[in-house]
Amino acid sequence: MQRYGRKGYAYYQVVVADSRAPRDGKFIERIGSYNPNTNPATIDLNFERALYWLQVGAQPTDTAHSILKREGVCLKKHLLEGVKKGAFDEAAAESKFQTWLTDKKYALQAVRDNVRETGKTTEKERLSAEKEVNRAKAEAVAQKKASIAAEAARKAAEASAAEAAAAAAEEAATAETPTETENSTAAE
Numbered sequence: 001m002q003r004y005g006r007k008g009y010a011y012y013q014v015v016v017a018d019s020r021a022p023r024d025g026k027f028i029e030r031i032g033s034y035n036p037n038t039n040p041a042t043i044d045l046n047f048e049r050a051l052y053w054l055q056v057g058a059q060p061t062d063t064a065h066s067i068l069k070r071e072g073v074c075l076k077k078h079l080l081e082g083v084k085k086g087a088f089d090e091a092a093a094e095s096k097f098q099t100w101l102t103d104k105k106y107a108l109q110a111v112r113d114n115v116r117e118t119g120k121t122t123e124k125e126r127l128s129a130e131k132e133v134n135r136a137k138a139e140a141v142a143q144k145k146a147s148i149a150a151e152a153a154r155k156a157a158e159a160s161a162a163e164a165a166a167a168a169a170e171e172a173a174t175a176e177t178p179t180e181t182e183n184s185t186a187a188e
Contacts (some may be wrong), residue, residue, distance in 0.1 A: 001014055001023075001034065001061065002024050009037055011035040012033065013032075013033050014033060014050075015027035015031065016030075032044050034067055040108065040115070043067055045067070047071065047073060047076075050068055051073050054074070075097060076097055080093065
C-alpha cells in the first residue's frame with residue numbers, strides 16, 4: 001500500500017510490488033485504492049487482477065490481506081482451490097461466493113444506515129441543545145431589559161415626584177410671602 005494525501009488525512013493506493021521495493025517506490029501494478037477517512041472505509045479494488053496476483057503467489061501485507069479479505073478476493077481464491085481439489089464443482093463455488101457477496105452488501109448497507117441514523121440523532125440532539133441555550137440567553141436578555149426598564153421607570157417616577165415636591169414648595173413659598181400690593185394695603 002502506497003501512502004498518499006496530506007498529514008492527518010491519508011489514503012492509500014493498493015499496489016503489487018516487490019517486497020524489497022520501498023513503500024512509496026517502484027511497483028508492478030496498481031490494483032486499487034483504500035480511503036480509511038470515510039465511514040465505512042471506501043475501497044475501490046480491481047477484483048480480477050487482485051485474484052490473479054494471489055493465484056500466482058503474491059503475498060499480501062497484513063493490511064492488504066484484510067482489505068482483500070473484506071472484498072472477498074481471499075474467499076474466491078479459497079473456493080477456486082476447492083474446485084481444483086474436487087471438493088465441489090464450480091457452480092457450487094460461485095453460488096457460495098454470490099451468497100457471501102449479497103450478505104456482505106446487506107451488512108455494509110446496514111452499517112451505512114446506522115451511521116446515517118446516528119448522525120441524524122446527533123444532529124437533532126445538538127440542535128435541541130442549541131435551542132435550549134438560545135432560549136436561556138433570550139430569557140436573560142429579556143430579564144435584563146425588564147430590569148433596565150423598571151429602573152428607568154423608577155427614576156422617572158422619582159424625578160416627577162421631586163419636580164412635584166419642588167413645585168409644591170415653590171407654590172407654598174409664594175403663598176407665604178406677601179406681594180408688594182398686599183404689603184402696601186396692609187400698611188394703610
